[in-house]
Amino acid sequence: MNHGSVGLPHMAMISSLGTHLDEVWQHWAYGEQDHYLSSWASALNPERDWLTGQVRASLPAIGPEYQRLASRCTAMLEHCIQQLLDPIEALIEQYGRDRMAVIIGSSTSGISQGEQAWRHQQQHPDFPPGYHYDQQALSSPAHYIQQRLRLSGPCYTLSTACSSSGKAFATAQRLILNGIVDVALVGGADELCDLTTQGFHALASVSDHPCQPFGAEREGINIGEGAALFVMTKTQAEVNLQGVGESSDAHHMSAPDPSGAGALEAMHQALKIAALSPSELGYVNLHGTGTPLNDAMESLAFRTLFAEHTSSVCCSATKRLTGHTLGASGALELALCWLLLKTDYNREGIIPPMRGDYALDEMLQPLPLVWQTARVLSTPTILSNSFAFGGSNVAVCIGRHD
Known part of the structure; x- marks a missing residue:
């Protein structure tokens, strides 16, 4: 096992796929x-039927002392916190509150x-009671967790x-490996x-139908929402x-590009840091947005990565189930890989297979997709890709310690 690996002993998530693991x-x-996407109304474009990956379950209330950070985003994180309270409190007791980091992507x-x-302000002289800018500040998800857990x-x-x-x-792992903290809450x-x-509508990237990753008639994404929160520790766990x-x-x-x-460089770097070759992977969770350009690019990068390696690796994309949860997608898809x-679960x-009543694009570089029928995970080592605007790419490698 790579000496630089860190443990991922606990995780909680919420998305259109469900509220508990x-x-x-x-x-x-x-x-x-196709059951997990549903209609959503946009106040700016109410005529359109937006097909999205919504969290339809009731969310916990935010306590009165944290109202300036209250939002749907922090309520989803509160849902995750409530599932992780016991192990978090045990780690606070073991390491102390000053040795725990909170790193969130949004x-x-x-x-x-x-x-x-x-x-509200367009129809009234002021903003509504209870509104505070901190609710929408990008810092609010991490600050909420930190304040909530003191x-x-x-x-x-x-x-x-x-x-x-x-x-x-990546940030949380560096904090632990450099001895700055012992534990990180990351997601x-x-x-x-x-x-x-x-x-995304302005970019002509939104599909009116369930998205078709690597499909011949793919036309765009379905936007989703959700949260995933991991406990990361300096000690090894079953999954690292x-x-x-x-x-x-x-x-x-x-x-x-x-x-x-x-994308290829990010995957190479993840494997280099993990001291693994591509042939040692059992599964790759593809970014797989269902947009014409992303799927073509990722197919090419995948085939280039595995061109010189004999491997039983399989791959798939899961955004047809959750929608594209944007800044949360890396953590949510890593949660599925976990x-x-x-x-205990698998x-x-x-x-699990990708399913859909659509044809795959034969013009793409061929991929070993888990299509329609489940496959066996040959090796307990997984890579998960996330690619973003501006050419920001990341690949995350996790594995089971058998």
């Missing part, structure tokens, strides 16, 4: 693939609170669009809001973070 696993592995934070406040270690939110929460794992959260739906690779190709403000060079490696050792 058993439910999420059952829905991913055995559910109906692209929207609580901006929907700002949107509601703006609409921690005093490093605390910040990363916002690099769709690579945000993947990059949070991502993003909520549905008008800003992102209208922004082995390496994170980052690159910045700066090809274009919103389009990926068609050569896939930046479940793959946890024998007792059969399978990789």
Whole structure:
């Protein structure tokens, strides 16, 4: 095992797939693939039926002492905190509150609170009672967790669009390996809001139908929301973070480099840090947005990575289930990978299939997709990709310690 790996002993998540880990696993592995997206109304474009990955469960209330940080984003994180309180409190007792970091990735934070406040202000002389700018500040997700748990270690939110929460794992790992902290609470959260739906609509990147990753008629994304929160420790666990690779190709403000060079570099870096070769991977969770340019680029990068290696690696994309949760997507998709490696959930050792009533694009570089039928996870080592605007790329490698 790589001497620089850190433990990921605990995780909680919430998304359109469910609110608790058993439910999420059952829905991913055995559910109906098109069942988890639902209609959402945008105040700025109410005529359009937005198909999104919504959290439809009731969320916990934010306590009165934290109201200046209250948002849908922090409520989803509160849901995760409540599932992790016992191990977090044990680690506070063991290491102290000053030895615990909070690193969160987000692209929207609580901006929907700002949107509601703006609409109120257009009809009234002032913002609504209870509104505070901190609710929509990008710093609010991390600050909420820190204040809620009364921690005093490093605390910040990363916002690099769709690579945000993947990059949070690199930051948290460095803090631990450099002895700055002993524990990190790391993950991502993003909520549905008008800003992102209208922004992606302006880019002609939103699909009216369930997205079709690597499909012949793919036309764009379905935006989603959710949160995932991991406990990261300096001690090893059943599942460990082995390496994170980052690159910045700066090809274009919103389009990926068609050569896939930046994506490939991030994957190479993750494997180098983890001291692994591509042939030692069992599964790759692809960014797989269902947009024409991203899927073409990622297919090319994947085939280049494995060109010289004989491997039984499989790959798939999961955004048809959750929607594209933007800044939270790296953490949410790593959470699904974590479940793959946890024998308490994945007792059969399978990789759930991608399902859909669409044809795959034969013009793309061929991929070993887990398509329609589950496959066996051959090796308990996984890579998860997240690629963002501006050429910000990240790949995260985790593995099970058998």
